[in-house]
Structures are given as structure tokens and as C-alpha cells.
Amino acid sequence: MKFDKISVIGLGYIGLPTAAIFASRKIKVVGVDVNPHAVETINRGEVHIVEPELDIAVRSAVQSGYLRASLKTEPANAFLIAVPTPFKEGKVPDLSYIKAACESIAPVLRPGNLVILESTSPVGATEQMAKWLGNARPDLSFPEGDMGEPDIHVAHCPERVLPGQVLRELVQNDRVIGGLTTTCSEHAASLYKLIIEGQCIITDARTAEMCKLTENSFRDVNIAFANELSMICDHMNINVWDLIKLANLHPRVNILQPGPGVGGHCIAVDPWFIVSSSPDQAKLIRRAREVNDLKPQWVLKKVDDAIEQLRLKKPRPVVACFGLAFKPNIDDLRESPALNITVEICKREIVDVIVVEPNIDELPTELQQRAQLVEHSHAIQHADLLVLLVDHKQFRDHPAPSHPKIIDTRGIW
Numbered sequence: 001m002k003f004d005k006i007s008v009i010g011l012g013y014i015g016l017p018t019a020a021i022f023a024s025r026k027i028k029v030v031g032v033d034v035n036p037h038a039v040e041t042i043n044r045g046e047v048h049i050v051e052p053e054l055d056i057a058v059r060s061a062v063q064s065g066y067l068r069a070s071l072k073t074e075p076a077n078a079f080l081i082a083v084p085t086p087f088k089e090g091k092v093p094d095l096s097y098i099k100a101a102c103e104s105i106a107p108v109l110r111p112g113n114l115v116i117l118e119s120t121s122p123v124g125a126t127e128q129m130a131k132w133l134g135n136a137r138p139d140l141s142f143p144e145g146d147m148g149e150p151d152i153h154v155a156h157c158p159e160r161v162l163p164g165q166v167l168r169e170l171v172q173n174d175r176v177i178g179g180l181t182t183t184c185s186e187h188a189a190s191l192y193k194l195i196i197e198g199q200c201i202i203t204d205a206r207t208a209e210m211c212k213l214t215e216n217s218f219r220d221v222n223i224a225f226a227n228e229l230s231m232i233c234d235h236m237n238i239n240v241w242d243l244i245k246l247a248n249l250h251p252r253v254n255i256l257q258p259g260p261g262v263g264g265h266c267i268a269v270d271p272w273f274i275v276s277s278s279p280d281q282a283k284l285i286r287r288a289r290e291v292n293d294l295k296p297q298w299v300l301k302k303v304d305d306a307i308e309q310l311r312l313k314k315p316r317p318v319v320a321c322f323g324l325a326f327k328p329n330i331d332d333l334r335e336s337p338a339l340n341i342t343v344e345i346c347k348r349e350i351v352d353v354i355v356v357e358p359n360i361d362e363l364p365t366e367l368q369q370r371a372q373l374v375e376h377s378h379a380i381q382h383a384d385l386l387v388l389l390v391d392h393k394q395f396r397d398h399p400a401p402s403h404p405k406i407i408d409t410r411g412i413w
């Protein structure tokens with residue numbers, strides 16, 4: 001299959017870097033997004049999201065003329081759909097963005113086109129996508145069972161890149177490719193081979209969908225184990241980080257790190273897609289989600305207890321929160337347990353809250369009237385309670401503070 005021009009639908013954390021990388025291989029890319037601000041920003045050669053080196057990649061892709069953003073879809077050889085798949089009420093997957101993407105590309109589809117779903121999706125979503133496209137274009141044939149060669153090829157190829165390392169992982173990681181037919185998979189693999197150094201491994205669409213959900217659920221379950229251990233050890237007066245180091249010396253044990261909860265848009269969401277498809281079977285996966293979701297409240301209880309003690313001597317103690325991001329060394333505050341915990345501490349209204357977050361220049365709106373962004377040394381000097389929420393490199397680089405009241409959710413002090 002020839003790819004003179006491809007279209008990426010959804011120019012977010014996955015779509016935009018993907019578009020820039022194809023463009024860097026001298027393939028004409030038109031990126032489509034419903035957000036006029038994103039489209040204008042990209043067409044100026046700038047970025048509307050933060051990811052290391054993405055600005056450089058987008059600038060050079062736009063300047064070279066290979067990448068262009070648009071609000072409208074247009075014909076192309078291949079369409080890559082990278083739109084959000086959140087969950088809605090009842091923790092069931094919300095496929096409305098995929099449906100909207102199908103409606104927008106359907107009018108411009110031509111025989112021989114390839115449509116790839118990259119968004120993390122529940123099992124069956126790729127088949128559903130082909131049905132939506134087929135309903136909108138009854139004049140075209142779509143893959144169905146073992147019928148002959150369809151007009152439009154459809155595959156799922158889940159994104160698997162780690163925020164903070166997207167540009168490197170997009171090229172280096174292996175890709176799992178699940179076509180609705182073997183030919184669909186082969187066409188999709190030939191497209192990804194233009195940009196990736198890893199392997200393209202072919203399977204069917206449902207296995208590819210489940211594979212992505214499995215990867216993130218594996219991580220969630222293992223983080224839940226670490227988080228549960230941290231609460232057990234706190235109860236038993238054992239240092240959980242020392243314990244994990246010791247246990248991990250065993251050649252077949254690899255415990256992850258406890259923290260204040262699980263953030264981001266992926267790991268805290270995707271396991272629910274498995275639970276909603278197989279509620280009776282997915283007992284452990286559901287329980288792990290609940291353990292991780294409860295961890296911020298457990299941390300808050302520790303903070304509340306410490307504040308209560310401090311208030312015996314000082315009516316309005318100062319609490320310093322170290323880190324707001326959802327994980328170390330990034331500035332991404334979306335779905336961040338650290339941010340949520342800090343907001344909750346502010347709501348107590350019996351303390352002054354100061355925040356150290358070396359990766360941002362100003363506090364997010366929900367904290368602006370309530371807290372103050374300060375330097376590391378200022379916080380250590382002036383706070384009555386230090387709460388370490390994110391293990392940013394900058395915090396690790398400083399010697400552990402000698403302070404009488406510390407709550408360290410990351411085990412670095």
C-alpha cells in the first residue's frame with residue numbers, strides 16, 4: 001500500500017507527536033482537531049501541550065511543509081484516530097469521540113483507504129468503528145468475517161508510549177497491530193514500519209484491544225499491591241521502602257513503588273474497561289482500582305492527624321506540599337493525586353498552604369487563591385509540616401530535610 005498522505009484525527013498527547021514523526025519521514029500529514037486553538041497553534045509551528053522535544057519536532061514538521069493542521073477532514077490514504085476514550089457515568093467507556101471521528105472521516109473515505117484506531121479502547125470497539133463507518137458509507141465495503149478484500153481496511157494499533165518519553169518511545173517501542181482481517185493488519189504494519197524501529201506484531205483487533213488494557217491493568221494491580229503494602233507497613237511500624245528493597249533482591253520479585261495514588265489519564269481509567277466488559281470475572285482488577293483510588297484519602301487522614309497535633313501549639317500551622325504533578329519530572333497536573341490532595345488540604349481552611357513545584361511557573365486555578373508557590377528552601381524553613389507528594393528529581397537532589405514533621409508518600413526523605 002502507498003502512503004502519500006495520511007491524516008491524524010485528534011492532535012493531543014498521542015496524535016500530535018505521531019503526526020510530527022510521520023511528517024519527519026517526509027510523508028504529507030494533515031492533522032485534524034475540533035479545537036481551533038490547537039489547529040492555529042500547530043499551524044504557527046507551536047504546540048498546545050507539553051511534552052519534551054515536541055515543540056522542536058512540530059516546528060520542523062510544519063516549517064518543512066509536511067505537517068498541516070485543519071478543522072476539516074480531507075481525503076488521505078490512511079486515517080489514524082487518536083481521540084480520547086474516557087469513561088462516563090458508571091465507569092463505562094465513552095466512545096462518543098471515536099463515533100464523532102468516524103462521522104467526520106466517513107464523507108472523505110475512498111476505496112483502498114486504511115483506518116486505524118489508536119485510542120485505548122474496550123474490546124469490540126474496532127468492530128464497532130467499522131460498523132459506524134459502514135453505516136455512514138453504504139457504498140463502500142468494510143471488513144466483515146471472511147468476505148473478500150474490502151474497500152476500506154480497518155485495524156487497531158494501540159498507542160503505548162509513556163508521557164515524558166513519547167517521541168523516543170513512539171519510534172522505539174514494538175507495536176501490536178490487530179486488523180479486522182489479516183490483510184488489514186498487514187497494511188497497518190506497512191504504515192507503522194515507515195516510522196518505527198521496534199517490531200510490528202500482528203494479531204486480531206480484539207486481542208490488540210485487550211493487550212493495551214492488560215498492560216495498564218497489570219501496572220495498576222502492581223501499584224495497588226505496593227500501595228496496600230505501604231498501609232499495612234504503616235500500621236505495623238515497618239519502613240515500606242526498606243522492605244520493598246529487600247524483597248526485590250529476590251530474583252523473581254519486583255514490587256513497584258507506593259505513592260499518594262495513581263494519576264494520569266490511562267492507568268486509572270483503562271482497567272475499568274475490562275471491569276465493565278467482564279464485571280463478574282474482573283474481581284482483582286476492580287479491587288486494585290479501588291485500593292489505588294482510596295490511597296489519597298489515606299494520605300489526607302495522615303495529614304489531618306498531623307495538623308490536629310500541630311494546632312495544639314499553633315492555631316494556624318503552615319503546610320508545605322512538595323510536588324503537584326501526576327508523576328515525577330513532568331509538569332502535567334491532569335488527574336494528579338498530588339494536586340487533589342493539596343486542594344483538599346487547602347479546603348481545611350485551618351492551615352496556610354505553600355507549594356513547591358519546580359516544573360511550573362504559576363499555580364493552577366484551583367490553588368491560586370488558596371496557596372502560594374514557593375522555593376524549596378523557603379518551604380523547609382517556614383512550614384510546620386512537610387508533605388512530599390511527588391519524587392521529582394529536584395527533591396531527590398536536595399539532602400533530606402531535618403524537620404520534626406514530615407509525611408513522605410514517596411519514600412525519598
Ligand code: SAJ
Pocket residue numbers: 120159160161162163215216219223256257258259260261262263264265266267326327328
Ligand atoms: N505510579 C506509582 N508507583 C509506581 C509507578 C507509577 O504510584 O511504581 C503512579 C505514578 O506516580 C502515576 C501513575 O502511577 O501517578 C501512572 O504513571 P505511569 O508512569 O505508571 O504511567 P502513565 O500513566 O504515565 O503511562 C502509562 C504507561 N503504561 C504502562 O507503563 C503499562 C504507558 O506506556 C501507556 O502508553 C500510557 O499509560 C497510556 O497512554 O495508556
